[in-house]
Amino acid sequence: MNPTDLPAAVERDANFNFGYLDERTKRMIRRAILKAVAIPGYQVPFGSREMPLPYGWGTGGIQVTASVIGPQDVLKVIDQGADDTVNAVSIRRFFQRTTGVAVTERTVEATLIQTRHRIPETPLAEGQVIVYQVPVPEPLQRLEPRETETRRMHGLAEYGLMHVKLYEDIARYGHVATTYDYPVMVDGRYLMAPSPIPKFDNPKLHMNPALQLFGAGREKRIYAVPPWTSVESLAFEDHPFEVQRWSQPCALCGSTQSFLDEVIVDDRGGRMFVCSDTDWCRQRRPADA
Amino acid sequence: MYVAVKGGERAILNSYALLGEVRRGDPALPELSLEQIREQLRLAVDRVMCEGSVYDPELAALAIKQAAGDLVEAIFLLRAYRATLPRLGYTLPLDTAHMRLWRRVSATFKDLPGGQLLGSTYDYTQRLLDFSLAAAGEAPVAAQAAPAAAEAVPRVVDLLGDEGLIEAHVPAAGDPEPRDLTREPLTFPAERAVRLQNLARGDEGFLLAMGYSTQRGYSHSHPFAGEIRHGLAEVEIEPEELGFAISIGDLELTECQMVNQFAGSKTQPPQFTRGYGLAFGASERKAMAMSLVDRALRAGELGEAAESPAQMQEFVLSHSDSLEASGFVQHLKLPHYVDFQAELELVRRMRAGLQAAGEEEERAA
Numbered sequence A: 001m002n003p004t005d006l007p008a009a010v011e012r013d014a015n016f017n018f019g020y021l022d023e024r025t026k027r028m029i030r031r032a033i034l035k036a037v038a039i040p041g042y043q044v045p046f047g048s049r050e051m052p053l054p055y056g057w058g059t060g061g062i063q064v065t066a067s068v069i070g071p072q073d074v075l076k077v078i079d080q081g082a083d084d085t086v087n088a089v090s091i092r093r094f095f096q097r098t099t100g101v102a103v104t105e106r107t108v109e110a111t112l113i114q115t116r117h118r119i120p121e122t123p124l125a126e127g128q129v130i131v132y133q134v135p136v137p138e139p140l141q142r143l144e145p146r147e148t149e150t151r152r153m154h155g156l157a158e159y160g161l162m163h164v165k166l167y168e169d170i171a172r173y174g175h176v177a178t179t180y181d182y183p184v185m186v187d188g189r190y191l192m193a194p195s196p197i198p199k200f201d202n203p204k205l206h207m208n209p210a211l212q213l214f215g216a217g218r219e220k221r222i223y224a225v226p227p228w229t230s231v232e233s234l235a236f237e238d239h240p241f242e243v244q245r246w247s248q249p250c251a252l253c254g255s256t257q258s259f260l261d262e263v264i265v266d267d268r269g270g271r272m273f274v275c276s277d278t279d280w281c282r283q284r285r286p287a288d289a
Numbered sequence B: 001m002y003v004a005v006k007g008g009e010r011a012i013l014n015s016y017a018l019l020g021e022v023r024r025g026d027p028a029l030p031e032l033s034l035e036q037i038r039e040q041l042r043l044a045v046d047r048v049m050c051e052g053s054v055y056d057p058e059l060a061a062l063a064i065k066q067a068a069g070d071l072v073e074a075i076f077l078l079r080a081y082r083a084t085l086p087r088l089g090y091t092l093p094l095d096t097a098h099m100r101l102w103r104r105v106s107a108t109f110k111d112l113p114g115g116q117l118l119g120s121t122y123d124y125t126q127r128l129l130d131f132s133l134a135a136a137g138e139a140p141v142a143a144q145a146a147p148a149a150a151e152a153v154p155r156v157v158d159l160l161g162d163e164g165l166i167e168a169h170v171p172a173a174g175d176p177e178p179r180d181l182t183r184e185p186l187t188f189p190a191e192r193a194v195r196l197q198n199l200a201r202g203d204e205g206f207l208l209a210m211g212y213s214t215q216r217g218y219s220h221s222h223p224f225a226g227e228i229r230h231g232l233a234e235v236e237i238e239p240e241e242l243g244f245a246i247s248i249g250d251l252e253l254t255e256c257q258m259v260n261q262f263a264g265s266k267t268q269p270p271q272f273t274r275g276y277g278l279a280f281g282a283s284e285r286k287a288m289a290m291s292l293v294d295r296a297l298r299a300g301e302l303g304e305a306a307e308s309p310a311q312m313q314e315f316v317l318s319h320s321d322s323l324e325a326s327g328f329v330q331h332l333k334l335p336h337y338v339d340f341q342a343e344l345e346l347v348r349r350m351r352a353g354l355q356a357a358g359e360e361e362e363r364a365a
Helices: A023-038 A059-068 A086-099 A147-155 A160-173 A199-205 A278-284 B008-024 B034-040 B042-052 B057-066 B071-082 B156-162 B192-201 B204-215 B284-297 B313-319 B322-333 B337-364
Strands: A074-079 A112-116 A129-133 A184-186 A190-192 A211-216 A221-225 A231-233 A260-264 A271-275 B100-105 B223-237 B246-260 B273-280
Touching: A023 A059, A023 A211, A023 A221, A059 A086, A059 A112, A059 A129, A059 A211, A059 A221, A074 A086, A074 A278, A086 A112, A086 B008, A147 B313, A199 A231, A260 B337, A271 A278, B034 B042, B034 B057, B042 B057, B042 B071, B042 B192, B042 B273, B057 B071, B071 B322, B156 B223, B156 B246, B192 B273, B192 B284, B192 B313, B204 B284, B223 B284, B246 B284, B273 B284, B284 B313
Parallel strands: A074 A112, A112 A129, A129 A211
Antiparallel strands: A184 A190, A184 A231, A211 A221, A260 A271, B100 B223, B223 B246, B246 B273
């Protein structure tokens, strides 16, 4: 990043409580988080509040982050893998303003990462917390919109509906036609929506040393994957789970192991592929790039 | 070289400034005061208070000003403000039979105790643009402006109830504390107290459409507007240390009691049923729509098949909130590069597969 592009420092606004939420609300959310950690993959209803940002724009993640953040935390916020997309900037500014904590773009420096749609390429470490923004926490919602029904299915671990959906994909297309928010089984018990991360990221959920928290503000649910928990992407023996691959490396850093975004560079079909994880890409490039 | 989305922060800061300028409009014109909004756009203020779940005309006026008149945005501002306010206690149940009425109409009885009181309403105005308002004219003076005396005007449903013609609604045994939707998440099935809270905060347009659908064959409930009343209701609290009720002020309310048909069952003789609507301020359309939807949502309790959208709790209650709906619909403008890339890859792969299959077929032919 060019030094002149560095964002202006955001002052802590003392008119607001630390992390915006009042302490009672934070306690209520922490209780929901504790329950979620105790029952990996189970969606815990919580008294989601109206936040100063719109529902559907990360209010669940924001409430979770606001409830676990402390003055010593170092916060990283990404959207689509990038620290500089507008919504990530907006959420980071919100926490700078309401907590005054240090922020970073480096995955390794962060103690707390709030993310939308990606898991960083840099492996997470023990002690880190990653908070996912979740639009639709119920993996079965598109198959069965009634929550009274889906709760029963979770209770009975009756996930045939999802298996049939995957099977129908295979029968029709020869492969599963879900590319993001690909359903996973947590700790062999609960079917879980990993949020709309590309299925490329699904393997990173499995046995991750970091604490993974999921917040759905509009739908008022919190769930969690504790460190070192098994997370399996649904598949069949003869149709194993596969992730996306690209035929070319990142045009900027040459990475062949990262998720690539396609950038259209002209109106004649020209395009390039670059890492969606901007920190990963930057760390791999020479300092003068 | 690739620059993509860098500079997002500066763009955001610049957009704040631009927004402020656009909101203000032509600086040569005088700025709107909150008092002007409160006094002259009072129906907008009422709607924002109602769906924003805060009875505060000043704050609602501020929200409307800040939102440049976008009422859903103003409701959002007020809700975000109220979210972290402490809940200090409960009021006693409002006694709407003792409201000081500005308006009271019944569509079921030509005359009734307390009489019909037309009040201020657009109902019988001829909707012709009044060009005298374009030029500032003199303020019109009403024949009688003050609210009627605070004598009790019995509610139509109570008159019907005396004869046993309409179902009685008594609080459940022990009068259990209702759940507070602003503190606890909505879960299904939701009891009526929770449903009514949801509807009271629900988007007027959504409830209007849902209520309307019940009049067009999607769960017809034979509604009659038993009574609509608008006025001031006294708010009382009973502090523990006092042991008796004290009045803390008045709320301007619109209440609608819809009277609906019910053929009766094996255990119950035929009698009328109720749908209930209550809104802050003068919000008649909202209160009436709410009462239709409330009645439709009682399908299960009254042994009616829930076949239409307005009768389905999950459908209605999960989609009534303008904040949730507006936020999630508009979140589609957030970046989705990653998901879209994943879909692009899939569509290309599927097309390549089809093409390969086609070529193979051609070779075989």
